[in-house]
Amino acid sequence: MPARRVADRLRLAAGRITVLVAIAAAWEAGTRIGVIDPYFVSRPTKLAVTVGGWFAGGFIYPHIWATVQEAVIGLAVGIAGGVLIGMLFAFFPFLSALFHPLMVVFNATPRIALAPLFIVWLGIGLASKVAMVVSLVFFIIFFSTYAGLRDVDVNLINHVRVMGGTRRDLMRHVLLPSALTWIFASLRACVGFAVIGAIIGEYLGADRGIGWIVQYGESMFDSNMVIAGLLVLMAFVATLDGSLGWLESRFSHWKQKPL
Amino acid sequence: MITVERVTRTFGTPAGDFTAVREVSFRVAAGRFVSLVGPSGCGKTTLLGMIAGLVPVSEGRILLGDRAVIGGVPPDIGYLFQRDALLPWKTALQNVALPLTIRGRPVAETRARATEWLRRVGLAGFESYYPHQLSGGMRKRVSLATTLIYGPSVLLMDEPFSALDVQTRNLMENELLELWAETRNTVLFITHDLEEAIALSDEVIVLTAGPGRVKASYPIPLPRPRNVVEIRFHAEFTRLYEQIWKDLRDEVQQSYARATSR
Numbered sequence: 001m002p003a004r005r006v007a008d009r010l011r012l013a014a015g016r017i018t019v020l021v022a023i024a025a026a027w028e029a030g031t032r033i034g035v036i037d038p039y040f041v042s043r044p045t046k047l048a049v050t051v052g053g054w055f056a057g058g059f060i061y062p063h064i065w066a067t068v069q070e071a072v073i074g075l076a077v078g079i080a081g082g083v084l085i086g087m088l089f090a091f092f093p094f095l096s097a098l099f100h101p102l103m104v105v106f107n108a109t110p111r112i113a114l115a116p117l118f119i120v121w122l123g124i125g126l127a128s129k130v131a132m133v134v135s136l137v138f139f140i141i142f143f144s145t146y147a148g149l150r151d152v153d154v155n156l157i158n159h160v161r162v163m164g165g166t167r168r169d170l171m172r173h174v175l176l177p178s179a180l181t182w183i184f185a186s187l188r189a190c191v192g193f194a195v196i197g198a199i200i201g202e203y204l205g206a207d208r209g210i211g212w213i214v215q216y217g218e219s220m221f222d223s224n225m226v227i228a229g230l231l232v233l234m235a236f237v238a239t240l241d242g243s244l245g246w247l248e249s250r251f252s253h254w255k256q257k258p259l
Numbered sequence: 260m261i262t263v264e265r266v267t268r269t270f271g272t273p274a275g276d277f278t279a280v281r282e283v284s285f286r287v288a289a290g291r292f293v294s295l296v297g298p299s300g301c302g303k304t305t306l307l308g309m310i311a312g313l314v315p316v317s318e319g320r321i322l323l324g325d326r327a328v329i330g331g332v333p334p335d336i337g338y339l340f341q342r343d344a345l346l347p348w349k350t351a352l353q354n355v356a357l358p359l360t361i362r363g364r365p366v367a368e369t370r371a372r373a374t375e376w377l378r379r380v381g382l383a384g385f386e387s388y389y390p391h392q393l394s395g396g397m398r399k400r401v402s403l404a405t406t407l408i409y410g411p412s413v414l415l416m417d418e419p420f421s422a423l424d425v426q427t428r429n430l431m432e433n434e435l436l437e438l439w440a441e442t443r444n445t446v447l448f449i450t451h452d453l454e455e456a457i458a459l460s461d462e463v464i465v466l467t468a469g470p471g472r473v474k475a476s477y478p479i480p481l482p483r484p485r486n487v488v489e490i491r492f493h494a495e496f497t498r499l500y501e502q503i504w505k506d507l508r509d510e511v512q513q514s515y516a517r518a519t520s521r
Contacts, residue, residue: 155342155343155344156346158313158340159344159346160346161313161332162311162313162332162336162337162338163337163357163358163361163405163406164332164334164358164361164362164409173346173361174346177346255391
């Protein structure tokens, strides 16, 4: 990387940190001079102590682990199901014609309204959270796979057919790579939704997880705990999104970068 | 040899049936380079698609050698498309190698032959480039190598160079003639550019404005090897051009009149 770009990046990072520090300082100062009531919004120093204590004392790990587990299992099931059903629908137009309206209606249903049902059906454990995540991820992946397979350039298909390609060759060299680019494009959104699904599930009924911490804090009228929980959640999602962005850039190396 | 016998192709459209080509008959002898010229919309691409088995024939029949083209792509055929058809997620080398990969050739052999073909079309060193990193002319070269690597005996070319600038285009035409002099496959070349058709071919077939029919066919007795730029200064070239243009002009005007009155 040229030195100039390194310098640009450092400057940007420094700017971002400054913004964060400024917000925290204003917040802290506001609660100290009595402009803001720390009972409702806590204060950065207290939050730092709480969050630091959670990590140092080991309290937070089982909760992060629970949320990760729900999100990852739900993500895996949702992706597998979405790809499978998306492929089925793309290759059997009759199936697609039959079920398409149903898919659209289900996709339009607010998933938060389904959460209580999942808890009634599957209990307050892992299964209901996974179901919640799947209900969000499945549709995103399903529609991407379907579109990726349907929107393949006919020219590419003809090109491979003329050189002697069989249906299997078309699948392997044209259809799947095309669908994969669509799936990858929506994967990042999926991870976000998976975490949201897990948190909503925990929030509405669970005995562990980051969502449970927030909910527990609320029931105790402990705004410090709620905000500390949210901070952990934000850090968690930022880490996840960052690593996904890195992964994405590694898999789309054949794509043209916008000018 | 390509034999096209009284071939008609009709498409059903919301506005009623549309006939793209009507009762077209012609032959391309083995090892000959034949061009089809005609105004836009005369069904040239449809005709090529039918020979390649990509578009079904409505009436008549098409033979490659003595085998009829029915229900699928015939073996041993190459097709250079007007638009790029390179797979964007494969490198130049992987694209050129694909026909051999599909045929299950050993990996080492496939790699070696694909590398050799890239070198033959002047792209040594560009093996790991993706299509979007190559210029239009380079992408055409990769397409050409992809089509020639499996040695199809019949080569169908649909205005392959029409999107290139004039200099690149002339270079590619000369390269095509050089490669063809070695491979000697049967070539059916579609173009709307009469100069290109005469410069490249052994025979030029003129199609009428849509629905396309064969209007006339002209042998091109110009000497080979040819340089597509210099052959244009040949007296015989000018004579042939004038002669064929008289036929083509009426069709182009008719096609234009129809397009503008719509």
